[in-house]
Amino acid sequence: MLYLSLEDTQRRIKDRLYNLTDSAPDNLYFAVTSGLIGGGLEEQITDFLTEHSATKLVIIDTLQKVRDSKGSAGKAGMYGNDYDDISSIKRIADGFNIAILLVHHLRKLQDSDDPFNDVSG
Known part of the structure; x- marks a missing residue:
């Protein structure tokens, strides 16, 4: 498994992991940085999967961290x-x-009592 923990530091990941277990599996990989979608992310994931062909799960936490924030709704x-x-x-x-x-997180803006207003996407 590859876990892109893009809102964490290596230290925070290590602390959390060792709170859960004394030894992590050999096939568990973490990263705290990555490229953006269309700006290197796809190549990074593909290269990792080519090198670690037994990988069955990739987690990207969070989607917004790999998106181009300069893009507009257009x-x-x-x-x-x-x-x-x-x-x-x-x-x-x-x-x-x-x-x-x-x-992907809920919208942080609280604009009414309607729970559907919290959904983004």
């Missing part, structure tokens, strides 16, 4: 941007026959 809108970003990740999952889990 013609495609938020849904179109989500679709484009996820499509490039899905191609990797399909090509290597693995699962890729993307962590």
Whole structure:
């Protein structure tokens, strides 16, 4: 498993891991930095999967950390941007026959009592 823990430090990951277990499996890998979607992320994941062919799961925590924040909703809108970003990740999952889990947070803006307003995407 490859876990891209992009909101953590190596020290924080190590502390959390050793709170859970005294020894981590040999096939558990962490990274705290990565490229962006369309800016190196796909190549980094592909290179890792080529080198570690037994990998069956990649976790990206969080999706927003690998997105180009300079992009705008533009013609495609938020849904179109989500679709484009996820499509490039899905191609990797399909090509290597693995699962890729993307962590995505709720909207932080509290604008009403309607719980559906918390959903982004």
